[in-house]
Amino acid sequence: MSGKDYSYVSKAEKALDDLKTEAEKENKLDAVSSELEALKSKMLSSKKNDLISHKIEIRKLLETQIISRYYQEKGKVEQAFQYDREIAQAKVLFSNQTQLLAILRGDGSYKNIGNPLKNTSFNN
Secondary structure (H helix, E strand, C coil), X not given: CCCCCCCCCCHHHHHHHHHHHHHHHCCCHHHHHHHHHXXXXXXXXXXXXXXXXXXXXXXXXXXXXXHHHHHHHHHHHHHHHCCCHHHHHHHHHHHCHHHHHHHHHCCCCCCCCCCCCCCCCCCC
16 A cells, blocks of 8 residues: 555544643643653554554455445345354365264264253252
8 A cells, every 4th residue: 555645543643642632731741742752653653554454354344344335234244254253164064074974973072062060950
């Protein structure tokens, strides 16, 4: 995205500006201005990498917005399946016929899900 001009104010920058305003109201800005400027400088340098570091989340949000606009709720649900771990695991399971048949026969330790209570009584 070099050459593109994009601008936004993060929550941290807004909080820093609010802090600067409060320090100014209390006549303490001179005492903390150098620290505030150092913090602002660090935030701006990390802000340059925000698009890269949050690329996956941004892509998912953009996909969801575009799909929901053109394909409404059905498209939004189908798009969400693309990132669903359980559906991905189900696809892997269904592609492994040996494991699938073992589960259908009742073989394996998949039956011990969680920590079931022993001697559970409904007469309490």
